[in-house]
Amino acid sequence: MASDKRLVLGVAGFGTVGTGLASILEENRDWIIERTGREIVIKTILVRDVSKKRTADLPAGATLTADPQELLNDPDIDVLVELMGGIEAPKELILKALNAKMHVVTANKALLAEEGFELFRAAQENNVGLYYEASVCGGIPIVQTLRESLAGNKVNSLVGILNGTANYILSEMTTNGLDFATALSQAQELGFAEADPTLDIEGFDAAHKLCLLIRLAFGKDYPFAKLPVQGISKVDPMDIEFAREFGYRLKLLGEVRNVDGKLEAGVFPMLVHHTYLIARVGGAYNAVRMEGNAVGPVFLHGLGAGAKPTGSAVLGDIMAVARDCAPNNTGFVAQVPDAAEIMPPQDSESCYYFRVMVPDQPGVLRDLAGAMAKQGISIAQATQKGQDPIGVPIVFMTHEAKASDVQAALDDLQKAGLLLAEPVHYRIL
């Protein structure tokens, strides 16, 4: 099955995931040999500053270097494990490694989503593996599942909680009634959110992952820059509470659907009915639900981040190299996918949740319903809360409506001077 030779790693970056990988390799050393017949060892670790004081011990026998050439020119090294983050530096390093016939394992979703094709092409030209299970949903084996286990399925739809930080914040807002700012600082204190949380809370990290999942599931390129993305930084606890009264949870979801060959995709805060498994995904967990034309719905759930869960995914990829797997990097014969046919976001249809603040006076609900009806939007249920001369919230949920009609209705309402504050609307899954 595999040679008795050791499999030698060069690791670029020794932060959370790198130290997690090193500790799993040590803890599960004998186990990995039982599984693959080979010992997997870290020889060289590339860091920016070798003199920096480190909290984690180096793996036995490993040396630190700040010079990428020490890693790239070492004929002992079989696999480059890229865990640096960023785009330009890792891209250069990975390309050089692939061209030096090294296999590459990476957790870098931003790089793969924004500039992956050049890497996949280089991997193919050199007939080496470019693995990236760790780049989407941490320890959840969604990449191999889409690329191999369920590869015979045409995917009808895929939806996921792809960012643990955002999910943690929304979960805290829901369970403990925190406002966004408080939940964010709590997440930062606990290490669930970074000092600059923009990528996580504005949905860009989830969007990177969604681009990779779209490629794996559909074999098509949906460019990151074209993906509609909305984050959670403006979520008001009031809407979480109203949603809950209707039986829903507010979740930041990445979603893609195949609508007659066109891909309808985006990252949005959405309402999910509490009976759905995905509504039950709490804290820093991630989950993906995909529906294939043969397998039906499949749901995967696990830890989306953290040293050991992500290290586990990195290790799974390294073990595939240890088993001498033939490269199956994109999961398709074509390493550079065709462009996806994109459904224009304004054409996408969904049920919606609306909250508007209006004067507490007779006829307002009628005017609201009229503005909706004018655009062909049908209201499924509505509730008006409290009595306050200054203004009251009216919350309503609609049947399926086109995004462009929703926008037109909101414009009409604004023009009619009926609204006391910016209206809020979310899609319903």
Added chain:
Amino acid sequence: MASDKRLVLGVAGFGTVGTGLASILEENRDWIIERTGREIVIKTILVRDVSKKRTADLPAGATLTADPQELLNDPDIDVLVELMGGIEAPKELILKALNAKMHVVTANKALLAEEGFELFRAAQENNVGLYYEASVCGGIPIVQTLRESLAGNKVNSLVGILNGTANYILSEMTTNGLDFATALSQAQELGFAEADPTLDIEGFDAAHKLCLLIRLAFGKDYPFAKLPVQGISKVDPMDIEFAREFGYRLKLLGEVRNVDGKLEAGVFPMLVHHTYLIARVGGAYNAVRMEGNAVGPVFLHGLGAGAKPTGSAVLGDIMAVARDCAPNNTGFVAQVPDAAEIMPPQDSESCYYFRVMVPDQPGVLRDLAGAMAKQGISIAQATQKGQDPIGVPIVFMTHEAKASDVQAALDDLQKAGLLLAEPVHYRIL
């Protein structure tokens, strides 16, 4: 990545899964070529009686035969897909195919659980693949996940809803208040249960699957014959209702835990707290929750049976052959695992649910609690229902207790003449 050559299948058995596979191959033909670069075709279908009237069309170009040699001696055929069921006949066929250097894909859990080693050894000797994703949990990619994606993890525990028929019956009893017999006949009418449902309702099918999962997760052999197995045919709706009042659902689970190197395993109806994802698995769905020492908890959910979900799993394996994957049949270097160190079932510890029918008279609860306390069993909560001179149920849940102590306490109660009927007890997950 793969040759342009067609991949040619011989399929043994053309029942539910075989027809499902054929229809996916036809429906997703171009898609499979995009994925693997190869066309996958069924050439020969082995059936018992070629003259039998069939409801499904044969795949284009395929011929029926009742002679295994037509399949085994055909140099065109790359893969034997075994979907016959049973033990002796498929075993003989698979062994011959492996020895003829054909790859084999099978959905036969009973065969692999009871007599798998000979097959894995033959596959290794012939350096061919023996794939079996479809043998556990239908479309859920649990085999590849344990064998590859999460292979770097030592598994601490694994628990699953491994039989859709039993889960459907328990779900109907829970949701619609049916008794067992009614729920079973409903399942039979809907095609969820076979005419002879013994394997499903008595837990043996789940036990076969659990044996396979134990091998994949731990690399150890836990013999099917030694696995404690309890079915659901004696489940009383009263206990489902009491469990629900305490916040639990009754589920037929296969479970294995690593307790200091010993495997504690079995198939039992168990109470699961309603907040657990596994408690939410309804109808004919299956699910597995595993906990690895690196990845933490991972939960997979999907359809556990049916033509297309199971066909999807068969196809995933066939596509691995099409990609010329090196055989990784058991997921370990050793093709025949060592015997598991088995924790004696009487030593296993669990929290328990009890229901006893006792005379409605003073002191009974005290005597009950006394019998439990004598065996060191501590009661966590108790409830006594109704008032009836003939007898009332007392339901209580315990803290962790040893199975042998539970048995001793039940024996004491029986001897004391305190019980008006056979006591009921279930483990709590």
